[in-house]
Amino acid sequence: MPYNLPATRLLMNRLRQVMAEDGDTRFRLDQVVRIIASTMVADVCSIYLRLTDGALLLIATEGLKPEAVSATRLGSNEGLVGLVARRAEPMAIQDAPRHPSFSYRPETGEDPFHAFLGMPILRGGRVLGVLTVQNRTERAYGDDEIDTLQTIAMVLAEIVDRMDPEHLTNGDGTKRERNLASLNGRVLCEGLGYGRAVLHDPVVPAAKFFAADQNMEAQRLKDALQGLKESIDQMMALDGAALGDDPRDVMETYRLLAHDPSWAEKLREGVRSGLSAEASVDRARREHRARLQSARDPYLRERLNDLEDLDNRLLRVLAGDDGKPQISEERSVLVARRLGPAELLDYANAGLRAILMEEAAVSSHAAIVARALGIPTLGGIEGLTTRVDQGDWVIVDAEKGILHIRPDDTLYDAYKGRVALRSERQATYAALRGLPAKTKDGTHVSLYLNAGLDLDLDMLDQAGADGVGLFRTEFQFLVSETLPRLNDQVALYKRVLEKADGKRVIFRTVDLGGDKVLPALNLKREENPALGWRSIRFALDHKGLFRRQLRALVRAAGTNPLTVMFPMVTVPSEFFEARDLLMKEVVWSEEQTGKKPSKLEVGVMLETPALAFSLSELAGEADFLSVGTNDLMQFFFAADRMTPSVSDRYDLVSPAAMRFLRQVSETCTNHSIRMSACGEATASPLSALCFISLGFHALSMPAGAIGPVKRMVRSVNLEAFREDFLKVLDLPDDAFRNQVLALAADHGVELSEG
Template identity: 50%
Template sequence: MMPAGGAMTRGPRILLRQIREALGGAGAGATPAQDRLNMVVRIIARSMVAEVCSIYLRRGSGELELFATEGLNPDAVHNTRLRPGEGLVGEVARMAQPISLSDAPSHPSFSYRPETGEDPYHAFLGAPLLRGGRAIGVLVVQNRTERRYDEEEVEDIQTIAMVLSETVSSGELLALDELRDVELAPHRPERLKGQKFSDGLAFGHVVLHEAPLPPEKLLSEDPAMEEARLKLALATLKTGLDVMLDKGQGLAGPSFEVLETYRMFADDRGWNRSLEEAVRNGLTAEAAVDRVRNEHRARFAQARDPYIRERLHDFEDLANRLLRVLAGDKPGERELPDDAILVARNLGPADLLEYPRDKLKGLLLEEGSAASHAAIVARALQIPCVGRLMGLRDRLSEGDMVIADGETGETYLRPRPDMLEAVQSRMAVREQRQAEFAQLRDVPAVTLDGQRITVLTNAGLAVDLENMAETGAEGIGLFRTEFQFMVSDELPRLNAQTALYKLVLDAAGDKPVTFRTLDIGGDKVLPYLEAEREENPALGRRAIRLGLDRPSLLRMQLRALLAAGAGRELRVMFPMIATVDEFRAARELVDIECAWAKRRGRALPALLRVGAMVECPSLLWHLDALLPLTDFVSIGTNDLFQYMYAADRTNPLVSDRYDPLSPPTLRALQSIQKACADTGTPVSICGELAGRPLEAFALIVLGFTRLSAPAGGVGPVKRMILSADLSAARRGMANLLNLSTGSVRNEIESLARKLNVAV
């Protein structure tokens, strides 16, 4: 009988060290695999005063096979296999959490296997071997006497199971070639369908954004020191969250509710107690966090309720924050393979920019949207990106080969050789196409019937300046100034803003640059700016609304822009103008700053042009009042269409319910173009629509002659323009605007094909 507390009178740390010492150089193959496993179960049984100790590992078929035992019939080893979910062992694996029973045979899930000889044993304690939130096996101890294992014993066996799963998976306990058919991690080829966030193709080896802990960092030599490290990290984490919540320093996540949830979980007694007990049992602080995170991931993954599954994300984010506090390192300090494919649940722009550009070949995300900041940065860096890949991380291990297909919105995990060959062939075709685009770099974008189209590029990062020269874009039609704010830990000072804007203008030379003033709020929240809770932030205080409410913030940016543009042309554009009065108020701030500079004898731009973004539907019926006040306008199709259709473009449940190539959107664009033509107001389109050849074809047919596209779209759009005959296309397009269908994409594509337009 196992005495109370007898399981770990010497502590699991000592037990685990005994296992390591007994195995010695086992990973090198000095001792046969079965002998090493038999040694492990004997040590565990003796230390836990158990009459039976068994290890089951999951086969590729999903069956759990008895790999080693002390106490059961040795002939059952490798002969006893339990189907998925069969017996108490199967139940432990299915639930991904421990089961403790005083009388196992009386449990309805008990499965009797006569070959094991387990008839005399009543007390049962099983714990899953978890890796990546999946149960790769089960560790079981049993005793003859009917007794209930106490909480400390359950905690102890979980600690042992965690270390066993890592040592088995790393090949430290068993050589990997001896585990070929053991499903330590998914190993079969898989295809996952997601959404394309950034065009392109790439293949390489997986790098997990949340890096796994190596086995040598699992066990501590000084539990007291590790407990102190954990307590300090927890205190630091909670203090940081308190500052954000209680002192009005703004939000560090997408919503106030998420931050409140983090703070609530940070105080959760069960979470804190689990961490502390894991450390006291011999794990490092990092291993304790990783173990508890794995247990939550496995448990919550069983839930069907979306709300409960979302709580898993909250716990994981909190665990990741705690690990960063403990480690103090950054992604950019990690060693990466030369063909890294980054895998994450979601990313902020600062996280992505910390990785070395020369090694990062692709990006795969479980969440996000094509309008997310990570996707925008990926497009700027011309990195293929696929998102909305549910369950991705639990299907991958660090170092797995993977294909990121940004053309189709798919990813192939552990692809077969023929799949890799096919992708390499497609990449060769893409390279040839890119070479063709490069030849068009200096060719003016003129249609077959002589219409000159100006093709600009969107920017926001320093790398975009390089892309402008490489693509042959004729300037920057949209420079997103908020990226400088989003990747900074504090509000960029006047000098820093001025330096960036001057750098952009210097790089552009005589090419035009249109700066969009700070577009934050909604899903773009800065941790150092106070923000109030909003029920619907996409329709809340964002962009120009925030700028007018915080005039000192907007005035500082305008002052920096005027200083950078001294002596040359400066184009400034205000986002999300919903009323004419908003534009008047914003333009008045420009006048105030110009007067401020004049009084101090500072040089002003030689030519100052001030414009507005048309992205609120309200302006469609007030252009007659707005246009005379502006020097130019630019249409932000991303926001304009989401507001027209009341469909959040960052929400995958509704973002694909409408087609930008529909009669309502095309009519709206046509009405804006006509109003601008009638008043002589220059107009451009700077949304993502302008970077896709088919959509850009529809835009130039409607009469738009200035398009601002992502860097990767400049070449394809220019090729399309050079192959288009607008006079013929306009005759074909005329009837499409009056159709009653929800989309005319197929009709526009048929028209383009008929006219041999390269879309």
């Protein structure tokens, strides 16, 4: 019979009853396949579970031989079921035996069946299994049937994900305990944390997939869609003066997606079929996420990302929390696929014990905000959101880069021991807070703080820093849907200077473009953003935006000292052009207000190897130079720091990098250019030891690194160590890091945090 909406509703209602009943998983699955087969007039309905090795195990069937359950096992590359699992998309075939991927399994008794419809069971983009229906006659399955089976697969995902293949035959109704799991990640903010997992992406419980009152659900969906559109329209009310002549295509495209009638109609269809409003949105989200996993076209990936974000926003509107996530657990660990800096700031006062992200690198904006908040954070954890469930207890070891899910007592006891040891170390560093970072032979090393938010300045005295060696100004631009107004920028810079209380603050001008795409400007994604239209290049091409920032910096300083630094300068002419714009703003301020900074220092960041060979041209022009280790080393080694497979392959503590930095130091010394270094590398006591041995006596780092680095500085006789260090540097030996470690041990330098 032709498939229709009443049949779909009947199926959904019957499934809702099964979901509400008590009983073990095996019994419920047997009921599900019977209901699907009878309602869809299919001769066969089967469910296959994907095992850890990729094989597919038959776990429930109506129409095939009952003895095949838990006995029929298909290889990951076997049959049409394997093909559906590999492609992660539906397959409808009129005559299955003629398909080249068909695999005959006599123990199932499937000889007479021809028509085949297979649907992947997905959770978080991961294939958990396959749901199939079959008919004896050749026939074409309609779009309604495919959509319905896709919805059922979504419901099944919540059941199948909790199944243990080793105990499928148990029928006693006992609940399976999920096992301990450990995943590796990259340390984004060091520390230790323990608590219950709170998922950032909205979760729709399986029990609430079905609508009790379809009219009420339709009205809820209508109201939520209207609320979503209104909130995005407000985001589009941008300040025309701030935007200048740049179009708003990026945000306009996002807005059009929210107003797309086909997306809304797809959601309404789900409600008409018997789903709740949340389940209908969740079905669309799963579809977008599955397509995103296989999409290779950058434009399509951006659109799918936007659609998934809209799905999440709409789920939060339906939850009645104005789109903002809520934390109710006292001891919580945030779990997310990805987070923007603005989203993470929403959790600033939530008392989080740790943060876990599936898609994040050390240099991502979310990672930098996490460090500013001082929350232990791991990123780049493959499979995170498919392995952690809401409410799972987790231990976040953001010292070794390990996540423990559902830890046992032994692990928890070890964690408590590590926390106690860490507290002892922190007490040791706190005792050094008021002491100078001076070597045993009297060389003073200035230790500065890296910052990007005014709340970072709260750590200035607590860490015992000499000032702020790098204040990243772009976060004010990135966390807002609109460009910050002049007065907003002035207010931020004033707060930073007031919190610094006379200590030096080096403001780095906006480092935008490339991977830091502004929502308020039409910035296109680039094939290689690290080498593209970014930083000082972008600023000099947007002089209106750039001069507004420079004016804000000058106005915020008033008659106090001001220090400004330009990022990613490649050729001296870029520095001269940027400095001239700054000087024009100083002149303008003096003419308009009668005020100008009492002392103005203008510096340049060395982040491209090209500039290292032009430093002589900056003699007498640049007041200081700061080596930006993050970008400089990725360009030096031609290794993208956002790509995990290569980002950790090349070591800054290597002869090539150290010899290059020695050349920079010698050039700066010969031309009387003050020099410093900033970036993640300076946070390591070992690499900081190398820097001061090369003559870099001013280092800027995250707040948590100042204690360990100060401890190292105060333990070394620098002149004696430097002499041996430079000898080792000129030796042709690949084991350079080990030699430096051995030297440090011989000289009694304290590098270990233990």
